[in-house]
Amino acid sequence: MSDTNTLSQTAALDFDRRNLDWYIDKIIQALVFIAGISAIIFIIGIFVFITIEGFGFLLEDFSFREFFLSQYWEPSDEDAPEYGILALIAGTASVTGLAMIVAIPFSLGAAIFIGEFATGKTREFLKVLVELLAAIPSVVWGFIGLSIMNPLIIQIFDVPVGLNVLNAGIILGLMAAPIMTSIAEDALKAVPDRYREAAEALGATRWQVIFKTVLPAAKNGLLGAVLLGMGRGFGETMAVLMATGHAVNIPGSVFDPVRALTATIAAELGETAVGSPHYQALFTIGIFLFIITFLINLTADLIVRGIRKG
């Protein structure tokens, strides 16, 4: 009787004492918390920085009408500089749009093949290959655009210049395809095998199983993959700078050269005086890009998250 009493008394003392394990746990919690929120702090920091840099322009020279609706980007005109990004938006949009037309069939096809048809070593090999493709630096893609695609387009389509929407769109599409493939394949893998078995037990062929069961079940993830690829295309700079021809122009056909928002910043920022209206206007483009890519990624993320819950 007295034995149990003392035992529970010592236990009670332990309950009321903080030991080393307790402190280590708290410290690690704090460290992980800091690491976790640092990403958010950096993002907010970047946003605040570019906003501050572009702020003077937003207050003084900025006109909503001119900025979004004028197709003249002439910031270095000494008498009447004009800051219209409509042509730049058209450039980015046309290149990204074409890139998606190239990338969607390739990446979905590849994802379906890797996820549903390939087995064993073929499958592992292809997955590694796709990851490898996703890691090719964008300047290398730009170089391919300049030195391979450019003469090829001139030769095939008999046009004077091969640096245009077509060139950049194909390059960007090939760049975005690996990451889209990878995410789309994850979405297909998330579809439980019992669905496939159940559909096959009904007598469905492989293609019927994929088309009627797997794709509908994975559609949110696939849409997310497309949007993330689009975000990638939107924000891509180097390859686009090298392959578009870099001419401010609203394209009338895929053979017209264009200039992208990102490429404009990359090409001009080094040549402007810090704090000048031109410098600040470039940062305003940065804010615009930041918001657009943020929205695309957020939408993609919400959609992908949607499937996990459903």
Next chain:
Amino acid sequence: MVNIGLDVSSMSDSVMTTATEVAHKLEVNNLTISYDGTPALSNVNLSVREHEIFGIIGPANAGKTSFLKSLNRMDTFNSSMSVNGQIRFNGLDIHNLKNIYALRSRIGVVFPLPVGLPLTIYENVALSPRLRGIKKRRELDEIVERCLTRAALWDEVKDRLNSLGSLLSGGQQQRLTIARALSQEPDLLMLDEFSIAVDPVTTMRIEDVLKELKQDMTIILVTNLVQQARRLADRTAFFLEGECVEVGVTEDLFTGQGKDQRTLDYIEGKFG
């Protein structure tokens, strides 16, 4: 050259079988199933007659589910699963079929845990008819209603046919999969422990449906509930640890007229 000789002999073999034992829906000879070389079921010989309910009882790991999987060639999903021996369905060797999809479309399967496809309730049931090429809405409506009614689910879902099948409760999903299997208008219906996820009242309703369905099809019923086999099955096979211990008229097995003592011991709950 050798191949041609083999083909001829197996052809005459199949002709003979169909001629002499036409009432056999399914014939299994020397069936052995193994996973990565480890046998799960060895040397099973049995036959299932047309329009009977054929019960399979036995404890876990007896090989019951593997047996069902081999019947509609679900071994193709699982590269580690290998099936040896001969299975004849309607007199045809199912390992030498040109169109395995057509075979599967004639065999309805109900899995132990319900698999509502990620489609609407309506589409779950209409999928198989659609795969068969039925396109007319009226015809599909009629099939969906008939199958859901037979599976004792129609009254509960008739007002929400367009909501997702996967949102139904477990028991409802199980009845949905039964309706889906019926929508195949199968020759052979295989149920693998269908009552695991279904409440007793619904189980009894489905059992009544199965007795009716016997007129139209052959049914193989794998069950953990020996009394369910007694209520439904015309003949029953007892599987134990990868062996088919015996096959007999259900009532005989349950009244101790079986050949093997282990069967009666299992039925009476002495092990299992």
